[in-house]
Amino acid sequence: MSSQLSQGILPISQSTLLKHQKRVRFIASNCDNRGGVGCEGSSQSIVQGGEGVRGGECTDEKIDVDDSVGKEDLEFQRGVFGSRGNGFLADFPITGSGEAYGDCGDYFTVGCLNGEAHNGSNLDGVDMTSNGYFEHHRKTCHRALCPICWESWANREKDKASRRLSRFVLKGRDLKPIHLTVSVPRRLYGATLSELRKQAYLSLKSVHCLGGMVIYHSKRKDKVGWYFSPHFHIIGYGWIVDVRKNYFASGFIVKNIGIRKTVEGTIWYQLSHCGISSHHHTVTWFGALSYNKLKVPKELRKKRFCPICKEPLFRMMYVGRGDPPAGDLPSFFDSCDNWIQTRRDFCYDD
Numbered sequence: 366m367s368s369q370l371s372q373g374i375l376p377i378s379q380s381t382l383l384k385h386q387k388r389v390r391f392i393a394s395n396c397d398n399r400g401g402v403g404c405e406g407s408s409q410s411i412v413q414g415g416e417g418v419r420g421g422e423c424t425d426e427k428i429d430v431d432d433s434v435g436k437e438d439l440e441f442q443r444g445v446f447g448s449r450g451n452g453f454l455a456d457f458p459i460t461g462s463g464e465a466y467g468d469c470g471d472y473f474t475v476g477c478l479n480g481e482a483h484n485g486s487n488l489d490g491v492d493m494t495s496n497g498y499f500e501h502h503r504k505t506c507h508r509a510l511c512p513i514c515w516e517s518w519a520n521r522e523k524d525k526a527s528r529r530l531s532r533f534v535l536k537g538r539d540l541k542p543i544h545l546t547v548s549v550p551r552r553l554y555g556a557t558l559s560e561l562r563k564q565a566y567l568s569l570k571s572v573h574c575l576g577g578m579v580i581y582h583s584k585r586k587d588k589v590g591w592y593f594s595p596h597f598h599i600i601g602y603g604w605i606v607d608v609r610k611n612y613f614a615s616g617f618i619v620k621n622i623g624i625r626k627t628v629e630g631t632i633w634y635q636l637s638h639c640g641i642s643s644h645h646h647t648v649t650w651f652g653a654l655s656y657n658k659l660k661v662p663k664e665l666r667k668k669r670f671c672p673i674c675k676e677p678l679f680r681m682m683y684v685g686r687g688d689p690p691a692g693d694l695p696s697f698f699d700s701c702d703n704w705i706q707t708r709r710d711f712c713y714d715d
């Protein structure tokens with residue numbers, strides 16, 4: 366039997382599919398196409414608007430406060446200040462808008478060559494006698510700016526963040542996270558991100574947000590495209606008060622927009638178009654969830670194991686005749702003779 370005939374696709378269940386294969390790829394430059402999570406008009410805030418637009422909090426902000434407030438502050442929009450191609454210090458590029466490395470997204474293969482241990486066993490109805498088990502994975506650089514790999518970065522960050530959020534308990538009570546935005550007043554558009562963040566934390570404190578994660582967005586989007594409009598997204602805890610008072614005192618607009626669908630979905634969506642700079646962390650934590658207040662044990666990376674003999678999987682190279690099995694097979698079996706192990710380090714889940 367030729368080597369090609371001894372190969373086959375395993376009817377693997379959904380759960381064995383790789384993470385990235387289950388996910389829908391969104392268009393990197395379009396906020397509205399980034400998924401189903403978005404935010405609508407708020408309650409408990411001085412801000413109205415959004416009107417159910419997907420990604421509403423990243424389109425134009427509509428502000429409706431009484432006439433005693435200076436008109437200039439309320440304009441808040443790029444019309445007056447200009448923005449594209451400006452020299453604003455915190456005008457960072459957004460997720461996925463950078464350059465990929467040459468091998469980002471290429472396939473590599475991991476597998477198990479314990480053919481003998483597989484004798485007589487079957488996987489999803491396929492007899493695995495003297496066959497090896499293999500999986501294709503994609504190379505990822507895990508960089509937020511990479512147009513190919515940003516999703517793997519966002520997934521990691523989302524997992525870490527939702528774990529941290531779920532560890533917070535207040536006096537034995539399991540609270541539900543809230544989602545806030547904090548918009549920067551125009552007078553501070555020239556400031557550094559560190560300064561903006563410091564000011565945003567003060568606003569969060571004065572509206573009684575207890576703590577949470579903070580994601581910086583450098584841009585909002587309108588019909589023309591993305592433009593500089595710095596704001597923060599917070600997923601955290603608290604019972605928000607004094608939003609109006611805080612606005613008059615600081616110019617920062619805090620908007621309580623609620624969690625759409627799931628906390629994880631909300632975090633992922635916010636990461637999908639945030640402002641990325643190599644000099645700043647994309648996600649920071651403040652208040653009761655900051656690193657010195659809340660200790661969360663680091664999660665160990667999970668090794669990948671052979672579903673048949675339960676031994677760890679290793680990197681493999683194809684040495685059989687003809688072409689190796691197509692890259693879009695998530696997992697498959699093949700004669701052990703067609704493969705050699707190339708590395709001794711373990712393969713991890715992500």
Ligand SMILES: [Zn+2]
Nearest residue numbers: 469506511514
């Ligand atoms: Zn990459």
Ligand SMILES: [Zn+2]
Nearest residue numbers: 477479671674
């Ligand atoms: Zn095995």
